[in-house]
Amino acid sequence: MKLEEAKAGIGRKVIYTPFEGSNQKEEGVITSTNEYYVFVRYGNIMSIMATRAKDLEFIWGNEKW
Numbered sequence: 772m773k774l775e776e777a778k779a780g781i782g783r784k785v786i787y788t789p790f791e792g793s794n795q796k797e798e799g800v801i802t803s804t805n806e807y808y809v810f811v812r813y814g815n816i817m818s819i820m821a822t823r824a825k826d827l828e829f830i831w832g833n834e835k836w
Contacts, residue, residue, distance in 0.1 A: 774824045777801055777809040784830040785811060787822060798830070 799813035808821040
């Protein structure tokens with residue numbers, strides 16, 4: 772994903788994959804962006820994590836939460 776897509780997708784669910792081919796995936800919701808990172812709330816964690824846009828993909832078909 773590109774940073775511009777993430778900014779337009781604030782409130783949408785995403786899947787985080789730390790590197791291509793990884794089996795480790797985590798679901799979250801985009802809460803905001805800045806000029807470098809996408810901020811995502813993962814699972815039931817109350818804190819927000821800065822994440823690289825390229826490590827995220829939208830869960831297609833979901834509306835903003």
